[in-house]
Amino acid sequence: MEKSSRCSSTLKDTCEANKTSLWKIRTVLTEKCEGWIYFDNNSDVENYILKNLNEKINKVKREPINIKIDDYDMGCQHKVILGYYHKSDKYYLGKKYWRMQELDVGDEVGFFYDPIAKNVCVSVLKQAKP
Numbered sequence: 833m834e835k836s837s838r839c840s841s842t843l844k845d846t847c848e849a850n851k852t853s854l855w856k857i858r859t860v861l862t863e864k865c866e867g868w869i870y871f872d873n874n875s876d877v878e879n880y881i882l883k884n885l886n887e888k889i890n891k892v893k894r895e896p897i898n899i900k901i902d903d904y905d906m907g908c909q910h911k912v913i914l915g916y917y918h919k920s921d922k923y924y925l926g927k928k929y930w931r932m933q934e935l936d937v938g939d940e941v942g943f944f945y946d947p948i949a950k951n952v953c954v955s956v957l958k959q960a961k962p
Contacts, residue, residue: 855942855957856880865932869941870922877923881914881952884945892916892923901925902946904955914952936960 857876859869871877878889887897896915903910913926935941938960946953 854944854953855955856945857943858940858957859943860940861935861937864937865935867932868924868926869932869935870917870920870924872922874921874923881943881945884947885952893918896926900951902949902951902953904953909951 857871857873857880859872861869882889882892885897885899891897892914893916896913898911899914901910901912902908910927914923915926916923935956936959939956940958942955942957944953945951
């Protein structure tokens with residue numbers, strides 16, 4: 833697990849006050865995470881993440897890119913891979929990092945791009961099993 837710095841986003845307080853307003857991409861896990869999270873909606877990834885990272889869609893579809901992700905729940909930052917899996921026609925975040933092993937089927941995970949920190953942010957919005 834590769835942790836670097838504390839969560840860098842200045843939007844954390846705003847987000848805590850309204851947990852749902854900033855999370856543009858939401859994914860309910862349909863299977864146990866084995867180091868990868870697949871996104872259900874490609875256009876959300878393209879519009880809310882790739883566009884803000886100034887990455888070309890065709891580039892990411894050819895070869896995964898490295899990005900930083902702020903984990904709001906744990907207060908730390910990780911380097912992860914954002915790529916595209918052609919067989920399933922889905923974007924994914926990958927690397928055995930952060931709490932992927934703790935995530936369970938039915939957990940809802942939220943993502944958004946923080947324009948101030950210039951990072952993708954993640955939080956477990958709902959746990960299937962408290």
